[in-house]
Amino acid sequence: MTRRxxxxxxxxxxxxxxxxxxxxxxxxxPAAQAATTDQTATVSTGTVVSSVTASGNxxxxxxxxxxxxxxxxxxxxxxxxxxxxxxKGAALAKVDDRSARQSLANAQAGLASxxxxxxxxxxxxxxAEAAQQNASVKSAKVGLDNARTSETQAQQTLATDTQQxxxxxxxxxxxxxxAVGQAGKSQAKAALQQAKQTRQSTxxxxxxxxxxxxxxxxxxxxxxxxxxxxAAVASQPASDGTVAQxxxxxxxxxxxxxxxxxxxxxxxxxxxxxxxxTSITGVVGENSSGASNSSSSSSSSSSSSSSSSSSSxxxxxxxxxxxxxxxQLSVTAxxxxxxxxxxxxxxxxxxxxxxxxxxxxxxxxxxALQDTVTNNVVQYAVTVTLNRPPKGVRLGQxxxxxxxxxxxxxxxxxxxxxxxxxxxxxxxTVRANGEDxxxxxxxxxxxxxxxxxxxxxxxxDVVVIQNTGSGGSGFTFPTGxxxxxxxxxxxx
Numbered sequence: 001m002t003r004r005x006x007x008x009x010x011x012x013x014x015x016x017x018x019x020x021x022x023x024x025x026x027x028x029x030p031a032a033q034a035a036t037t038d039q040t041a042t043v044s045t046g047t048v049v050s051s052v053t054a055s056g057n058x059x060x061x062x063x064x065x066x067x068x069x070x071x072x073x074x075x076x077x078x079x080x081x082x083x084x085x086x087x088k089g090a091a092l093a094k095v096d097d098r099s100a101r102q103s104l105a106n107a108q109a110g111l112a113s114x115x116x117x118x119x120x121x122x123x124x125x126x127x128a129e130a131a132q133q134n135a136s137v138k139s140a141k142v143g144l145d146n147a148r149t150s151e152t153q154a155q156q157t158l159a160t161d162t163q164q165x166x167x168x169x170x171x172x173x174x175x176x177x178x179a180v181g182q183a184g185k186s187q188a189k190a191a192l193q194q195a196k197q198t199r200q201s202t203x204x205x206x207x208x209x210x211x212x213x214x215x216x217x218x219x220x221x222x223x224x225x226x227x228x229x230x231a232a233v234a235s236q237p238a239s240d241g242t243v244a245q246x247x248x249x250x251x252x253x254x255x256x257x258x259x260x261x262x263x264x265x266x267x268x269x270x271x272x273x274x275x276x277x278t279s280i281t282g283v284v285g286e287n288s289s290g291a292s293n294s295s296s297s298s299s300s301s302s303s304s305s306s307s308s309s310s311s312s313x314x315x316x317x318x319x320x321x322x323x324x325x326x327x328q329l330s331v332t333a334x335x336x337x338x339x340x341x342x343x344x345x346x347x348x349x350x351x352x353x354x355x356x357x358x359x360x361x362x363x364x365x366x367x368a369l370q371d372t373v374t375n376n377v378v379q380y381a382v383t384v385t386l387n388r389p390p391k392g393v394r395l396g397q398x399x400x401x402x403x404x405x406x407x408x409x410x411x412x413x414x415x416x417x418x419x420x421x422x423x424x425x426x427x428x429t430v431r432a433n434g435e436d437x438x439x440x441x442x443x444x445x446x447x448x449x450x451x452x453x454x455x456x457x458x459x460x461d462v463v464v465i466q467n468t469g470s471g472g473s474g475f476t477f478p479t480g481x482x483x484x485x486x487x488x489x490x491x492x
Contacts, residue, residue, distance in 0.1 A: 040431055043461040046413045048447040050406040052343060056333035058397045060326060061385055064273055065319025068095060069266050072288030074204060082280055086271045092321045095288050097267035099212040104260040106219030110226055111253040117230040118246040133231040140227040144220035151213035158206040165199035201285055271323055279322035288320060329393065330385045333401050334372065340380040342405040343367055349384045354398040358390040364403060408445040412453040418463045419443060419451050429464040436464060
């Protein structure tokens with residue numbers, strides 16, 4: 001064979017490969033010459049499903065840290081323990097409410113006085129009512145005297161206890177300084193710490209009593225002023241201005257009552273969500289404000305709370321009590337970047353517990369925008385929220401997640417391993433009448449096991465499944481060669 005003929009054969013071979021890839025040539029070979037390991041499948045109408053699988057662990061979608069609002073107070077009771085399940089609105093803990101109750105009582109008395117003033121302004125005053133007004137003034141003054149006496153006693157108690165507790169701490173300090181030996185030092189140190197704690201608790205209690213007494217004095221003074229004003233108003237002829245003023249006073253007194261009631265309600269810490277108690281930082285006898293503060297900037301009327309979740313997991317909430325909501329569970333799985341590109345919020349998923357094989361459905365609720373790199377592999381966190389948690393599910397359980405990224409129904413389908421794609425061109429081998437024919441097809445959704453065929457095949461066609469183990473390229477050459485020696489001439 002001449003050199004020119006060899007060059008010609010090479011050019012023809014390259015042209016043949018290009019024509020197959022471009023989809024402009026249909027080639028055939030006798031089916032009898034196909035590999036005996038070839039398998040076939042029939043083109044049929046069905047459903048193609050594409051999904052992405054990953055693994056992750058069951059976690060609570062939300063956690064909330066709750067704390068007492070304002071200055072709080074001395075914790076008098078804690079009603080829950082770590083691990084308890086609570087319902088929304090359940091009482092978690094309580095602080096001393098004596099001052100709040102006294103304030104509410106005073107506010108309610110002020111409201112009653114304001115309402116009496118309004119009645120007197122609108123209806124006039126009888127002699128009996130005048131006598132009652134005077135009696136109210138006297139009673140209010142007696143209450144003020146009593147409140148002042150209680151304040152004085154509370155201050156004296158604080159002073160006495162301060163002196164006594166300071167002396168006890170000083171004695172314990174001296175004992176510690178003079179203690180000999182490790183055992184003696186240890187015992188003296190424990191006694192000193194106990195003395196300091198007792199002093200702190202005692203003086204905290206006394207200061208609260210002084211504050212409560214001072215509040216009672218202020219309220220009593222307001223009561224005297226209100227009673228005197230009521231008596232003055234009642235003695236004057238009614239006028240439109242007087243009635244309006246009395247009505248405004250009633251409204252203001254009602255606001256004071258509402259605020260006092262809210263303050264009393266806030267002495268009980270309640271659960272803002274249903275869930276499981278995971279942390280308690282408060283201790284009975286200590287001031288609630290020193291236990292823990294919520295890290296969130298949001299707050300409710302009865303408690304400050306924090307909750308957080310993100311596409312890559314949730315951060316830890318903090319507070320007097322921390323609750324994890326178990327009504328809504330989720331799984332956060334790390335998905336390879338190639339698969340993450342096809343995942344969207346709202347897609348359906350199946351979550352299977354690895355230990356029990358129990359399955360449930362879920363919905364993609366978050367896809368991280370920021371990647372994570374592990375062993376040079378780029379991944380993105382995808383959060384799937386369970387629609388209905390399986391019975392007996394526990395936090396931290398390992399799961400397998402299958403996210404449906406695409407579905408095509410009532411379409412022509414072939415097994416995915418019957419399709420060969422090179423660049424943008426896809427082909428299949430069709431077996432008919434004893435011959436294998438390579439056809440260019442237009443594919444749609446590529447599923448896990450089947451591929452959608454949009455054009456190029458008909459329902460009932462028989463296609464050859466590629467033998468991936470043979471290392472074939474997915475398309476075949478004709479066996480007879482080309483005219484003038486064909487491909488066989490390459491070796492001549």
